[in-house]
Amino acid sequence: MDTLYLWLNLGSLSIPFLFSFHPKLKFYKKWKYLFPGIAIMMLFFISWDILFTRYEIWGFNPKYFLGITIVNLPLEEWLFFICIPFACVFTHYSLLYFFPKLSLSKKATSIVYVILLTVLIILTVVFYDRWYTLINFSYAILLLGLTYNFQRTVLQKYFLTFLVMLIPFLIVNGTLTGSFIEEQVVWYDNTENMGIRIFTIPIEDSIYAFTMILTCILLLEFFERKDLTESDTKKELK
Amino acid sequence: MSVFIWMLVFLGTFLLMEFMAWFTHKFVMHGFLWKLHQDHHHKDHKSWWERNDFFFIFYAIVSIGFFISWDSYGFWFGLPIGLGIFTYGIAYFMVHDIFIHQRFKLFRNANNWYARGIRRAHKMHHKHLGKGQGECFGMLIPPLKYFKK
Numbered sequence: 001m002d003t004l005y006l007w008l009n010l011g012s013l014s015i016p017f018l019f020s021f022h023p024k025l026k027f028y029k030k031w032k033y034l035f036p037g038i039a040i041m042m043l044f045f046i047s048w049d050i051l052f053t054r055y056e057i058w059g060f061n062p063k064y065f066l067g068i069t070i071v072n073l074p075l076e077e078w079l080f081f082i083c084i085p086f087a088c089v090f091t092h093y094s095l096l097y098f099f100p101k102l103s104l105s106k107k108a109t110s111i112v113y114v115i116l117l118t119v120l121i122i123l124t125v126v127f128y129d130r131w132y133t134l135i136n137f138s139y140a141i142l143l144l145g146l147t148y149n150f151q152r153t154v155l156q157k158y159f160l161t162f163l164v165m166l167i168p169f170l171i172v173n174g175t176l177t178g179s180f181i182e183e184q185v186v187w188y189d190n191t192e193n194m195g196i197r198i199f200t201i202p203i204e205d206s207i208y209a210f211t212m213i214l215t216c217i218l219l220l221e222f223f224e225r226k227d228l229t230e231s232d233t234k235k236e237l238k
Numbered sequence: 239m240s241v242f243i244w245m246l247v248f249l250g251t252f253l254l255m256e257f258m259a260w261f262t263h264k265f266v267m268h269g270f271l272w273k274l275h276q277d278h279h280h281k282d283h284k285s286w287w288e289r290n291d292f293f294f295i296f297y298a299i300v301s302i303g304f305f306i307s308w309d310s311y312g313f314w315f316g317l318p319i320g321l322g323i324f325t326y327g328i329a330y331f332m333v334h335d336i337f338i339h340q341r342f343k344l345f346r347n348a349n350n351w352y353a354r355g356i357r358r359a360h361k362m363h364h365k366h367l368g369k370g371q372g373e374c375f376g377m378l379i380p381p382l383k384y385f386k387k
Contacts, residue, residue: 128242129240129242
């Protein structure tokens with residue numbers, strides 16, 4: 001079935017897209033901040049993807065995509081970086097809309113942060129010679145550090161909303177890596193990651209998703225803040 | 239290809255670029271290419287661009303050259319070297335052109351120890367308007383005294 005990867009993208013996008021127009025949620029109002037954020041995230045993640053595909057640290061099974069490639073990535077892989085962040089960022093904000101109090105205490109956030117950072121640093125040092133682990137965890141350490149120091153309130157909420165996103169993550173990424181189907185859509189060279197799999201998913205993928213979505217949320221909120229302060233100054237001038 | 243050597247080349251290139259920036263700045267930009275650097279010290283036009291931006295293009299070409307050497311000629315060091323120069327360029331632009339000179343209105347409120355040190359050091363450099371005099375020609379790593387209160 002050469003449309004499987006496409007269906008996974010469209011399926012992930014469908015409900016979040018339709019519910020963007022929910023009359024109370026009005027997620028479509030955030031689109032103008034979300035899409036520039038996704039574009040900047042893609043600059044980094046697509047370059048990374050192109051290099052890893054070229055060095056065969058991971059790759060794609062032609063059986064499951066249409067056959068159109070841009071640079072060396074299937075069209076569906078490009079769409080992945082639009083559909084999945086869209087769906088996840090939507091999930092983040094709708095959870096916060098329906099459960100406004102969803103937030104860890106400052107103390108709990110600090111504890112989770114310190115534990116997570118410690119584990120990531122140790123694993124990066126131990127597995128420094130595996131490309132996926134090294135790049136993925138180094139970026140996570142950098143991003144977590146910056147977020148904790150400059151945008152801690154985002155982290156207080158994201159630590160919780162991300163747990164919810166892990167459910168669709170397990171289903172979609174599970175399928176991509178070969179659960180439920182005969183072969184795998186995306187394969188990984190196990191000598192370039194730690195070789196630990198949750199079902200069929202390399203454990204690094206969870207950190208990958210964590211940083212990809214956090215990057216989008218931070219950029220979205222950055223553009224939103226900027227726009228709001230600018231429109232405030234314009235109002236004052238009038 | 240050993241990851242360790244790859245990282246070493248990448249980080250080494252990044253650090254070496256700080257030296258190259260200092261050297262180019264002190265001996266080339268404040269030297270025989272002062273004409274291109276002058277409008278960075280004393281702006282005499284209204285454009286957002288500066289003639290000084292040509293120096294970015296120069297290092298971009300060097301970086302692209304290394305990417306091509308990796309991509310087309312199988313010189314694998316070309317990738318970490320090219321990426322090292324590219325990453326340094328981004329860091330330099332963010333610190334020097336955005337944070338210090340505010341060419342985009344970002345990072346305006348940064349006030350941590352590093353931001354304060356960098357701002358002070360670069361201010362010292364801009365106190366002088368001419369070609370000949372000057373101090374603090376480096377960028378990302380200023381003299382340590384600027385970090386002291």
